[in-house]
Amino acid sequence: MVSEGAVLAALGAAIAVGGAGLASGMGAGISGAAGASVVADDPKKFGLAIIFQAIPQTQGFYGFLIGILILFGTGILGGAGVEVPIAVGLACVGAGLAVGISGFSAIGQGIVSGAAVSEAARRPGMFGKGMVFSVLPETQAIYGLLISILILFFTGVIGGAGMPDIPLAAGFAAIGAGLAVGLAGLSAIGQGIAAAAGVGATAEKPEAFGKSMVFSVLPETQAIYGLLISILILFFTGIIGGNYLPQMELPIGIAAIGAGMAVGFAGLSAIGQGIAAAAGAAATADKPHMFGKSMVFSVL
Amino acid sequence: MIRPARMSRFDAVVLEQDRDRVVDALHENGIAQIEDQSQRLRGKEWSELARAGASERSSNASSRLLRVKWLHDFLSSATTQPPGKFDVLMQYLKPDIPTPKEIPKRGVFRMVDSLLAEAEPKIKLLEGKHSAIQSEKAKLQKTIDDAERIKGIPFDVSWLGESEYTLTEAGVISKEHLPDLKDLPGEVAIDSSGESAAILICYLKIDREAVSKQLRKTGFSQVLLSGSGTPAELIERSRSRLGELELNEKTLLAKISSTGKKYLDGLAACRELLEIEKARGEISSAFAKTEKTVLLSGFVPSGQAESLREIVKKSSSDRYYFAHSDADDAPVLQSNPRFLKPFEQLTEMFAVPKYNEIDPTFLLAPTFVIYYGLMLTDAVYGVILFALSVLLLKTYGKANKAAKDFSWVLIACAVSTIIFGVLTGGYLGDIMAYLFGANPADLALWVDPLTDPIVILKLAIIIGILHVDTGVFVSLLENLRQKNFRAAAVDNAVWFILQAGILMYYLGMRAGLVLMGISVLLLFYGYKVMGIMHITGFMGDILSYARLLALALATGGIAMTVNLLAKMVFAVPYVGIALAAVVLLVGHTFNFIMNALGSFIHSLRLHYVEFFGKFYSGGGSKFSPFRAERRLTKLEAR
Numbered sequence: 001m002v003s004e005g006a007v008l009a010a011l012g013a014a015i016a017v018g019g020a021g022l023a024s025g026m027g028a029g030i031s032g033a034a035g036a037s038v039v040a041d042d043p044k045k046f047g048l049a050i051i052f053q054a055i056p057q058t059q060g061f062y063g064f065l066i067g068i069l070i071l072f073g074t075g076i077l078g079g080a081g082v083e084v085p086i087a088v089g090l091a092c093v094g095a096g097l098a099v100g101i102s103g104f105s106a107i108g109q110g111i112v113s114g115a116a117v118s119e120a121a122r123r124p125g126m127f128g129k130g131m132v133f134s135v136l137p138e139t140q141a142i143y144g145l146l147i148s149i150l151i152l153f154f155t156g157v158i159g160g161a162g163m164p165d166i167p168l169a170a171g172f173a174a175i176g177a178g179l180a181v182g183l184a185g186l187s188a189i190g191q192g193i194a195a196a197a198g199v200g201a202t203a204e205k206p207e208a209f210g211k212s213m214v215f216s217v218l219p220e221t222q223a224i225y226g227l228l229i230s231i232l233i234l235f236f237t238g239i240i241g242g243n244y245l246p247q248m249e250l251p252i253g254i255a256a257i258g259a260g261m262a263v264g265f266a267g268l269s270a271i272g273q274g275i276a277a278a279a280g281a282a283a284t285a286d287k288p289h290m291f292g293k294s295m296v297f298s299v300l
Numbered sequence: 301m302i303r304p305a306r307m308s309r310f311d312a313v314v315l316e317q318d319r320d321r322v323v324d325a326l327h328e329n330g331i332a333q334i335e336d337q338s339q340r341l342r343g344k345e346w347s348e349l350a351r352a353g354a355s356e357r358s359s360n361a362s363s364r365l366l367r368v369k370w371l372h373d374f375l376s377s378a379t380t381q382p383p384g385k386f387d388v389l390m391q392y393l394k395p396d397i398p399t400p401k402e403i404p405k406r407g408v409f410r411m412v413d414s415l416l417a418e419a420e421p422k423i424k425l426l427e428g429k430h431s432a433i434q435s436e437k438a439k440l441q442k443t444i445d446d447a448e449r450i451k452g453i454p455f456d457v458s459w460l461g462e463s464e465y466t467l468t469e470a471g472v473i474s475k476e477h478l479p480d481l482k483d484l485p486g487e488v489a490i491d492s493s494g495e496s497a498a499i500l501i502c503y504l505k506i507d508r509e510a511v512s513k514q515l516r517k518t519g520f521s522q523v524l525l526s527g528s529g530t531p532a533e534l535i536e537r538s539r540s541r542l543g544e545l546e547l548n549e550k551t552l553l554a555k556i557s558s559t560g561k562k563y564l565d566g567l568a569a570c571r572e573l574l575e576i577e578k579a580r581g582e583i584s585s586a587f588a589k590t591e592k593t594v595l596l597s598g599f600v601p602s603g604q605a606e607s608l609r610e611i612v613k614k615s616s617s618d619r620y621y622f623a624h625s626d627a628d629d630a631p632v633l634q635s636n637p638r639f640l641k642p643f644e645q646l647t648e649m650f651a652v653p654k655y656n657e658i659d660p661t662f663l664l665a666p667t668f669v670i671y672y673g674l675m676l677t678d679a680v681y682g683v684i685l686f687a688l689s690v691l692l693l694k695t696y697g698k699a700n701k702a703a704k705d706f707s708w709v710l711i712a713c714a715v716s717t718i719i720f721g722v723l724t725g726g727y728l729g730d731i732m733a734y735l736f737g738a739n740p741a742d743l744a745l746w747v748d749p750l751t752d753p754i755v756i757l758k759l760a761i762i763i764g765i766l767h768v769d770t771g772v773f774v775s776l777l778e779n780l781r782q783k784n785f786r787a788a789a790v791d792n793a794v795w796f797i798l799q800a801g802i803l804m805y806y807l808g809m810r811a812g813l814v815l816m817g818i819s820v821l822l823l824f825y826g827y828k829v830m831g832i833m834h835i836t837g838f839m840g841d842i843l844s845y846a847r848l849l850a851l852a853l854a855t856g857g858i859a860m861t862v863n864l865l866a867k868m869v870f871a872v873p874y875v876g877i878a879l880a881a882v883v884l885l886v887g888h889t890f891n892f893i894m895n896a897l898g899s900f901i902h903s904l905r906l907h908y909v910e911f912f913g914k915f916y917s918g919g920g921s922k923f924s925p926f927r928a929e930r931r932l933t934k935l936e937a938r
Contacts, residue, residue, distance in 0.1 A: 051897075058894060065857045068864065128649050132908065135901040139847065146757075146850040149857075153753055207919055210651050210912070217909050224840035240754075 008089025009074040009157075012096035013067040016148070019100025020063020020141075027056025027106030034114030038121040045121045052117035055134045056110045059103035062145045066099045066152070073157035090171025091155040091239075094178035095148040098230070101182025102144025108137035108192025108274075115196035119203040126203050133195045133202075136216050140185035143227045147181040147234075154239045166239075172253025173237040176260035177230040183264025184226020190219035190274025197278030208284065215281040219274040222267035229263040301637060304659050304920070306602040307630035312612050313595050313621040319587075320357065322596075323580050325615035328935065330927025332608055333631055335598040337588040349588040349595065358581025364412050365574040371416075371423050372567040375560040378430065378553065395699030400934040401569050408577055412570045419563045426556050433549050440538045440545070446523045447531040447538070450498040452491030458528040459502075467511075468502045470523050477518035484514055569932045576928045583926060599630050599923065630655050633923035640665050642705035642712075650908050651918025658774060660916050665712075667767060667911075668903050673716030674760075675851035675899035677749065678726040678859065681892050682717030689714055713900070724749055724852070728888055729859025734867060740856070749852045750860070756849040764845030767906070768838070769795070771914030778915060790826025794819045795838060841910045847902055855895045862887030 035049030070092045071077040074084045116130030151174045152158045155166060198212030233256045234240045310332065314322050326332060338351055403411065447457075450470045459468050473481075474496050481488050486503025499520075503511050527534055588595040600608045605624040612620050632652050634644045636659070643665040653659045676682065689710035697704035721727065725744030732738045741748040747755045776792035779785070801815030823831030862884065869879040 054894065058898065061858055061894070062854065065854065065861055068861045069857065072864065131897075131901050132904055135898070135905060136909075138898075138902075139844065142847045142850040142854075145854060146846055149753055149850070149853050150757075158750060207651060209649075210908075210918060213908055214913065220844075221836065221840055224836070224843055227843055227846070228839070 003084055003086075005084030005086045005089035006074060006076055008086065009070055009084050009092040010076055012089070012092030012094070013070040013076075015093065015096035015100040016063045016070065017067035017100075018063075019096070020066075020103030020106075021060045023103040023106040024057050024060030024063075026104075027059070027108075027110030028053055030107065030110030031056055031113040031117060034117050038117055042121065048120060048127070049117055052113040052120070052130070052134065055113045055131075055138075056106040058138060059106040059109075059141045062141055062148075063099050063103050066095055066145070066148045069149075069152055069158050070095065073152060085166065087166040087168050087171035088155050088157065090168070091151050091166070091174040092157060094171070094174030094176070095151040095157075097175060097178030097182045098144045098147040098151065099141075099182075100144075101179070102140050102185030102188075105137050105140040105144075105185050105188030105192075108140075108188035108190070108195075109134060111189075111192035112137060112195040112199060115199040119199055123203055125206065126199070129202050129206075129209055130199055132213075133199045133216060136195050136213075136220075137188035137191040139220055140188040140191075140223045143223055143230075144181050144185050147177055147227070147230045150231075150234060150240065151177065154234070169250050169253030169256075170237050170239050172250070173233050173256035174239060176253070176256030176258070177233045177239075178260070179257060180233065180260035180263050181223075181226045181230040183261065184223050184229075184267030184270075186264075187219045187222040187226075187267045187270030187274075190222075190270035190272065190277075191216060193271070193274040194219055194277035194281060197281045201281045201284070208281075211284050212281045215277040215284070218277045219270035222270040222273075226263050226267050229259060233259060301635065301640070301662050302658060304653055304655060304657075305633040305635035305923075307599045307627045307633070307655070307923070308602045308605045308624040309597070309627040309630070310600055310605060310608060310622065310624035311595065311597045313593050314612065314616040315619050316589065316592055316594055318616040318619060319584065319594050320355075320580070322612060322615045322620075323583060325611050326596075327576065327580055327583075327926055327928045329607075329611050330925045331604045331611075332600040332925055333598045333923055334583055334586050334596060334926045336586040337595065337597060340597075341588055346588070349590055352584045352587035352589040352594055354585045355581045358578050360409060361574045361577035361581055364409070364416070365571065365578060367416060367420065368412065368567055368570050368574060371420060372564065372571055374423065374427055375556065375564050375567070379557045379560040379564075392696040395696055397699055398932050400930065400932055401565070402936050403569070403573065403933050404936050408573050412574060415563070415566050415570055419559075419567070422559060423563070426552065426559060429552055430549075430556065433545055433552065437542060437545055437549075440542050443525065443527075444535050444538045444542075446525055447535045449494075450491075450500070450523050451531040451535060452493050452498050453489050453500045454530050454532075455489070455500055456528060457525045457531060457534055460525060462505075465505055466502055467505055467508060468500070470498070470500045470525070471515075471520050472496050472498055472523065473515075473518045473520045480514070480518050485510060565932075572930065572932045576930070579926075579928075598926075599627060600624065601633055601635075601923075602626065627655075631923040632920035634659050634661060636661050642708035643668065645702065645705055646709070646904065646907075647918075648922075650912060650916075652920045652922050653916075653918050654920040657918070657920070658778060658916065660774075660912065663770065663774070664907050664911075668907060669712045669716045671763075671848060671903040671906060672713040672899050673718075673720040674756075674848050675902060676713075676717040676855055676895055677720045677724045677852045678728065678855055679718050679721030680726075680728045680731075681855070681896065682714050682719075682721050684892060685710060685717060685896055686714035723747075724856075726856050726859070728884075729856055729861075729863050731859075731863050734863060749849065750856055753849060753853060756852060757846060760845045760848040761842060763848065764842040764910070765799075767845070767911055768841050768914060769799070771911045771916075772796070775915035786826075790822055790831075794822040794826075797822070798835070798838075841913070844910055845906065847906070851895070851899060851902060855891065855899075858891045858895075859888065862891060 032049075032053045035053045038045050039049050068077075074088070074092065113130075113134040116126070116134045119126045120130045149158070155170075155174065156164055195212075195216040198208075198216045201208045201212045231240070237252065237256060312322075326334070337349075340346055341349055341351060449472050453470070455470075457470075460470060461468060475492055478490065478492065478497055481490070481499065481501075484501065484503070485507045486501055488502075489500040491498045501511070501515075525531070525534065527537075529537070584594070586596070588597075602624075608624075609622045612622050632655055634647070634653070636644060640661055643661050646668065647653070647659065647661045647664060673682075676685075689707045692703060692710070693707035697707045723744065723746040725732075725740035725742070725748050727740075727743065730740050732743055733740070739748075741751045749756045772792050772795050776788055779788035779792060797815050798819035801812040801817075801819060804812030804815065806812070820832070820835075823834055825831075827834065865887065866880040866883040869883055870876045872879055
């Protein structure tokens with residue numbers, strides 16, 4: 001007999017692995033296409049292309065990791081036969097959403113590593129700098145992973161402390177937290193666009209590296225808001241720390257989902273910001289005095 | 301250490317007759333950067349001086365360099381095999397480190413000329429033979445290819461061409477055009493056994509116009525052959541000649557190879573010597589001159605200014621003028637103690653410091669290593685990394701300075717990883733639990749990140765606050781030093797006021813709110829409404845350090861997953877143990893590579909974005925002394 005909680009947990013694992021895997025595939029496809037053209041030009045650059053193509057694949061691993069943790073923690077795999085409360089199942093869905101949706105940062109990362117691999121193939125000095133740019137949009141995936149782990153830890157799925165008695169609302173709140181960090185993590189696509197422009201600017205002018213970095217991390221702000229809201233949701237609903245409000249009603253959980261979606265979808269503005277910042281990085285590479293003005297435009 | 305090395309600007313005047321000797325001495329010692337004087341000469345007070353221009357030494361060197369390069373390239377391309385797959389790897393594992401050849405201090409051109417006089421005719425002769433063979437081979441190959449196309453028709457190729465009244469042509473057309481040949485005025489022989497049809501056609505000269513027009517329509521491609529015998533005989537003869545030539549070529553290549561052994565090293569050394577001579581000739585275009593003297597000027601590390609004077613004094617036989625003074629702005633030479641030197645490249649990758657700016661290498665090195673260890677947190681991975689970096693140091697590191705420095709950085713990171721691995725009980729994830737039943741939580745000297753992530757999260761945030769504050773503090777000191785009080789208040793002090801306020805409020809003191817208010821007002825004063833955004837930015841910087849925890853979990857978690865999968869396949873009957881070994885090997889190799897790389901880049905990012913962003917801009921130009929690059933040669937010690 002499979003409980004509703006276990007089904008929800010399995011759903012969480014599926015979202016984690018499926019979402020992150022799909023996203024990784026898309027990202028690796030983008031960087032792989034650039035890598036393929038580099039290899040076509042010069043077969044000796046195969047190793048280089050592989051390294052850059054591997055960068056957007058980390059998201060898939062984070063998703064896989066969370067998926068496995070959920071399946072083993074809830075005893076679906078390994079056959080420990082733990083009874084999974086519905087609230088914990090919901091929390092697993094939240095953890096899955098956090099890492100699954102934020103995994104789409106791989107698309108942003110694919111865009112940068114594609115740009116980076118082409119430049120690194122032409123200029124050996126660009127390898128290290130290209131790597132740094134390529135790893136920038138991974139931040140969002142790491143935030144997603146962090147929230148997932150926090151949710152799983154405090155709902156007792158991992159850590160081996162046993163599953164505490166969690167109000168249903170807390171389960172919904174966990175979904176809200178997952179949505180906040182996950183959707184806000186899509187800001188990585190904007191960051192990818194900005195960082196790809198940064199790669200181009202730096203390749204042309206090595207001294208533009210520092211300023212291009214500043215532009216490239218601008219769209220990360222939204223991800224940080226998402227992370228912050230996630231942590232606040234988890235904290236105030238008592239998931240972090242385990243002090244659940246005694247009479248926490250379902251509406252609080254639903255409200256948390258609303259809050260998560262609000263900050264998450266607002267985070268999508270980062271894609272626009274990324275495009276503006278990309279233009280800013282390019283303008284600054286051309287004319288250093290444009291730095292201040294471009295910054296103002298990009299922050300808007 | 302804190303700032304780049306102090307630099308002095310120097311001016312030296314020597315007699316034209318001593319110029320070459322002074323240049324030689326400067327180039328060998330390589331402590332000074334020579335600056336171009338043309339900018340200065342535009343000033344009015346310098347109108348008496350002229351630009352010196354490159355000396356004839358450089359043209360003498362260039363012309364010889366061209367010949368030496370040509371000979372060297374011919375010998376090395378004709379004697380070396382194309383590199384195999386492992387040769388490329390071996391270049392890194394066993395780099396070719398030449399023993400420098402001793403050469404006398406004077407008479408480079410004489411040495412080069414005598415080598416050229418001996419070697420050039422021999423090598424040219426060999427090259428002549430070699431290219432003759434090559435071109436004959438190409439010609440024969442073409443004959444064979446052409447004859448192959450029409451060999452189905454047994455005719456004597458000497459028939460081809462013009463006779464008194466007739467023309468004979470051979471060629472190929474596609475089979476579908478064969479019917480078009482029916483009404484051709486002339487005799488046609490056709491062989492349609494091949495893919496396309498071979499034809500031989502003989503016609504009267506008066507029909508030339510009509511025939512060529514008709515042939516053109518059919519897409520006829522003519523085959524031109526000379527000699528005698530049937531095409532098949534021609535092919536056979538060409539093949540046997542080709543075989544002969546290949547034998548000849550082999551003996552010739554052996555001869556070239558032995559000649560190469562004799563001269564290659566000498567030529568390579570000459571090449572280096574001539575490059576050096578050329579640089580010495582060209583540098584004088586950076587000088588200014590009068591009729592009898594030359595002025596050279598540039599930068600030298602202040603500590604070495606007096607030794608530079610000695611060098612000029614000695615090489616000019618005491619006929620010189622030399623002066624130096626502290627420079628306001630100068631090229632940058634990072635000067636860190638030996639154990640920090642390898643980290644300079646990490647700073648440099650972001651930007652070379654400005655001359656008067658702080659050199660953040662000493663701030664970067666310790667935290668970089670700590671963050672790396674915190675993110676990789678696995679003792680076994682640390683040991684593997686240690687072994688790999690020592691390998692790099694002992695192999696490619698011997699030939700390449702950057703690789704050597706890099707391997708030292710990695711060694712430091714590996715040690716830190718081992719320490720954090722032991723503290724957190726990570727040994728290939730939780731493999732000890734399977735082997736000895738010891739969970740990471742039991743093994744950990746301090747804390748296991750997977751069972752108690754909050755401890756590491758708290759640590760990460762505290763590290764973030766301290767690190768960002770350090771950056772702000774350095775910026776505060778720099779702004780105060782440059783009397784930039786406004787920036788010191790709205791960019792630096794404001795954050796300390798804000799944090800103090802939050803801390804006081806947290807401890808229950810109402811006064812904290814006042815401090816928080818002051819900091820917000822300061823931000824508003826500095827940046828209007830945008831200033832408020834800076835608060836979230838600042839918080840974001842600190843939250844960004846949470847990646848220290850997330851990556852530590854990722855390493856341990858993925859390693860754990862690999863072990864779990866290995867355990868699952870272990871249960872497969874018969875082949876389980878082999879499958880488990882494969883899963884462990886592949887899984888851990890992959891996890892190691894991804895996370896060893898990821899930890900490096902994320903540690904770098906925390907420094908570049910969150911830390912450097914607070915105080916460091918860089919943008920200086922690197923000190924590049926006028927120095928002879930010798931790899932194959934060294935000067936005779938008198």
